[in-house]
Amino acid sequence: MRARNRLSAAFVKRAPEGKWCDGAGLWLVKRPDGGAQWVLRLTVHGRRREMGLGGADVSLAQARDLADRWRSVAAAGRDPVKEREAEVRAARREDITLAIITADAFEARKGELKGEGKAGRWMSPLEVHVLPKLGRVPVTDIDQRDIRDCLAPIWHGRGAEAAQKALQRIGIVLNHAAALGLEVDLQAPAKARALLGKSRRERQHIPAVHWRDVPEFYATLAEPTITHLALRLLILTGVRSGPLRFLRADQIEGDTWTVPGDAMKGRKDKTADFFVPLSAEALRVIELARPFERDGFLFPSARKGVISDATMARLMERRGMSERPHGFRSSLRDWLAECTDAPHEVAETVLGHVAGSKVVKSYRRTDFIDQRRVLMHRWAEHVTGATGKLVKLAGAG
Known part of the structure; x- marks a missing residue:
């Protein structure tokens, strides 16, 4: 095992510009402007990963404690960078509600929509039938039962077409959430459809003059x-x-x-x-x-x-x-x-x-x-x- 604890608290305070190793992948990076950054280098699944542990306000002892924690996560076969990102998201769960992610997905997609979606038809099925019930729920918590309970009242009635559109758009929103790195169940819409069963209301064609x-x-x-x-x-x-x-x-x-x-x-x-x-x-x-x-x-x-x-x-x-x-x-x-x-x-x-x-x-x-x-x-x-x-x-x- 490589030597650890090479640096001292006194050296950290007066360290000149450069990169200084404390051992086992923990480095102090001192910038020309006098600022500093703690960096931990790890190997996860054969890939080199670097994660910042804080700046000059983080003491040597704190940096070592953080390094020990994330080394143990890597030793367990998990990616420390992704684990920390998940913790940050969990601490800010209000930012990953279905309503927030839906709005973000719409912004990303509206360039493909007629008139950039200004008529509101893309959002309408969600705003009317889904967001009032599930809008405040973190998108990572939504499962097929939530979707089924939300759409069941209109699945077989006059709102069947709107329900179909809402289900399709929920799938788009969940895919967008997955692209953001959120752990969502991408199969939830398909499983909800199975729970809802085949709609008993046939799609009505618009009557036409012969x-x-x-x-x-x-x-x-x-x-x-x-x-x-x-x-x-x-x-x-x-x-x-x-x-x-x-x-x-x-x-x-x-x-x-x-x-x-x-x-x-x-x-x-x-x-x-x-x-x-x-x-x-x-x-x-x-x-x-x-x-x-x-x-x-x-x-x-x-x-x-x-x-x-x-x-x-x-x-x-x-x-x-x-x-x-x-x-x-x-x-x-x-x-x-x-x-x-x-x-x-x-x-x-x-x-x-x-x-x-x-x-x-x-x-x-x-x-x-x-x-x-x-x-x-x-x-x-x-x-x-x-x-x-x-x-x-x-x-x-």
């Missing part, structure tokens, strides 16, 4: 109001209501609408814009909307900002319809499947979906704009009264 009936509905949108025009353009383009409601006049160039990448749902690359080919009918609707432009937006609300997400849905509700605006995307997709020979990837791209495996996606360098332009022209013809005859794409087999 593609054959779209022309009849479109014809009723004859008034040049913001709501009628917005619904018309929604039907003609197949976009989601978000990009449509926030459509700006400067996004239209010629017969193409450029939707900013960060406005597209489900896309990891938020820098990639999406180009929507506009039919003659769509351009006509846009021209009718231009007189309403305010602050650059073509569909402003009566007071401030743009029309709400519910504005178009309310019109359909007042008519006694069960269908909703988002359903027109299904109408378009069914028409593409039944009345055109468009390949699957082209039809999916019409709706802004990114189809194919990861390998296919990584090599694809086209957005099928020419094929989509033909399809959207024919869709507009159908919507405005033409028959649903088969649409052939140029070059298609």
Whole structure:
């Protein structure tokens, strides 16, 4: 064994600049500015580890006691650095509550979310159903029973979809906690799902107008109001209501609408814009909307900002319809499947979906704009009264 206790208290006080060994890995490091640092060098699992034991305010006797403690931890096969970090976290348990870690996980992830998550939809299932019950619990203490008890009241009822989203987000938060070095049970969400059982409430699809009936509905949108025009353009383009409601006049160039990448749902690359080919009918609707432009937006609300997400849905509700605006995307997709020979990837791209495996996606360098332009022209013809005859794409087999 190497010699120990080489230094004296008197030497420590007057030690010159340099590194001075007290033995068995304990060193005094004296800096040029007169400051000092105690450092313990250890070997754990074949790896060299260094841990600071304090500065000049730590006496030689205290440094030796600390060194003895952490040597015994290393001798037991545990990492002293990680053990000390765990002790610090345990002393500050209020900093590792589920609420704190959730907020940190959201900050790290929001760049991937639409509008950086400002609409609150990512956080909403947690804020409503989880954090009121578990927010103050240290994330290291959360297990499958906590999650089950939290979500059980809504797992089989009307809140089933929110419960599914909450469970998925809890998994993301626990993975974030693990990345921070916290000892959490990453299997807790999966085990909670097993305890909850299969949800008895089937996911409800948004009711959609059959593609054959779209022309009849479109014809009723004859008034040049913001709501009628917005619904018309929604039907003609197949976009989601978000990009449509926030459509700006400067996004239209010629017969193409450029939707900013960060406005597209489900896309990891938020820098990639999406180009929507506009039919003659769509351009006509846009021209009718231009007189309403305010602050650059073509569909402003009566007071401030743009029309709400519910504005178009309310019109359909007042008519006694069960269908909703988002359903027109299904109408378009069914028409593409039944009345055109468009390949699957082209039809999916019409709706802004990114189809194919990861390998296919990584090599694809086209957005099928020419094929989509033909399809959207024919869709507009159908919507405005033409028959649903088969649409052939140029070059298609």
